[in-house]
Amino acid sequence: MSDADVPVLIAGGGPVGLGLAVELGLRGIRTLLVEQRDGVIRVPKMSNVHVRSMEFCRRWGIADRVRAAGWPKQHPLDLIYVTNMVGYELGRNRISSYEKEPLHPYSPVRDQHCPQLYFDPILRDFASGLDAVSLRYFTQLESFTQSDDRVVATVRDTRTGEASSIAARYLVGCDGAQSLVRGRLGIGQTGAGQLDLSVTIFIRSEELGLMHDKGWGRIYRFIDEAGCWSELIAIDGKELWRLTVLTGLDPDHFDPDACVRRAAGAPFKYEILSVLRWDRLEFVAEAYRDGRVFLAGDSAHQNSPTGGLGMNTGLADAVDLGWKLAAVMQGWGGEGLLSSYEVERRPVAVRNTMFCSQLFYNAIGLPAESALHENSPEGERARKVASDAIKGVSRNEQFAVSLTIRLGFCYEGSPVICEDPSLPPVDYRMTYRQTTRPGSRAPHAWLADGRSTLDLFGPGLTLLRLGANPPDGAAFLAAARSRGLPLTVIRLDDPEVAALYEWPLVLVRPDGHVAWRGETVPDDTPALVDRVRGA
Secondary structure (H helix, E strand, O other): OOOOOEEEEEEOOOOOHHHHHHHHHHHOOOEEEOOOOOOOOOOOOOOOOOOOHHHHHHHOOOOOHOOOOOOOOOOOOOOEEEEEOOOEEEEEEOOOOOOOOOOOOOOOOOOOOOHHHHHHHHHHHHHHHHOOOEEEEEEEEEEEOOOOOOOOEEEEEOOOEEEEEEEEEEEEEEEOOOOOOHHHHHOOOOEEEEEEEEEEEEEEEOOOOOOOOOOOEEEEEEEEEEEEEEEEOOOOOOOOOEEEEOOOOOOOOOOOHHHHHHOOOOOOOOOEEEEEEEEEEEEEOOOOOOOOEEEEEEOOEEEEEEEOHHHHHHOOOOHHHHHHHHHHOOOOOOOOHHHHHHHHHHHHHHHHHHHHHHHHHHOOOOOOOOOOOOHHHHHHHHHHHHHHHHHHHHHHHHHHHHHHHOOOOOOOOOOOOOOOOOOOOOOOOOOOOOOOOOOOEEEEEEEEOOOOOHHHHHOEEEEEOOOOOOOOOOOHHHHHHHHOOOOOEEEEEOOOHHHHHHHHHHOOOOOOOEEEOOOOOOOHHHHHHHHHOOO
């Protein structure tokens, strides 16, 4: 690939930038990703790949690698509230181990504990193996200009200082919370701003997992006389741990060893690998696009890690934008597809960032009780108060990992979705139910040949004809051919699948979201096809 002229230039080599490169590369779109650092992950900021992201990984063909990385399948994944590791247990959200919990009926996959330490290299190795993708590390984006037909970027080799120019049809800023791309565009941000100052202490210790009687969990959250002050995440289920101070941090008098000892509650052998101070933020960009330049991931939204939605929200950005850019460059997608990106993804980010902030405030708002450590009636009373408060917080935590949040988002209001105006607005407080409501993720069901219905959705659009006697799909095929749109028509006569999909005709986009559904073929099928392809 010539770096001087590429269809898509991606700034930022984190999981979102890599995910976008994969999404484009699998569609044969030549893509250049530039990253100013070396691409090595030294602090695992992210630890959970949730179910929708795992569905993307499954479609990309890397789900097995993600499942094999980083967590023993026999360990439970509980969230455990404790005074310290050798102290009292105050509450627990139980989450079964991978070997004991069967797949749920709504997806062929489930949430997967795979810290960024392992997840990013999997994405990087896969992306680098795609012929259409080129990754350039030690390459910093310095500036860019855009015109009607291109973006011209200046990049600099951080080792040699040599500058060069890259011309691209589109630039996507996946360059993090301090995004140069967003800053150069002058795009502002909305949201609560800085929630708190936090610090992450990354340690290695084999003893820490064995010195207590709580058993293995994924997260240990600590409550003492100062309230809920920190949480510990088991990275590999063996010896790697990430301790995060949630609140109460004094930046002028901070002792990481004292924090580690306070969380453990007893002496043990450990090695501090890194200490990282960072701002806990709630921001959403006021716009996701300016001309030929787009934002995705942390450059577009930042949220508190409580709830585990940050990177996963960004990966969904990458998938949404990726297929739309590819459709436009392949000639069958219209400008309306690119305009729909912000309309679809920004409301999801607003909801997710606000929800994660609420989870953070719920956690640090747990009562501080000075007697929590006491083996006395007053200690029992204090622990009962804490336990009752934790139950309320746990209900919100359970909702955070629910399928309503992770699979239930709906792209209502999108100009490329044919909405049903008779339906009430989506209520995200409700229990998740699979639906073909336009804008929703199409339902999963197992087929007789062992595939999931999600496996039917390819790089183009898919028309499902469901039930015993569905309408013919010839008019859709003819309209698609006249526009150069890749369309696959599939007949599914399984009565259970037909009942799940609700309507006899369901049109599904490449990202697996329903674009339209109907009982009969519309009179003006070409107009419908034009709408969903953004023309």
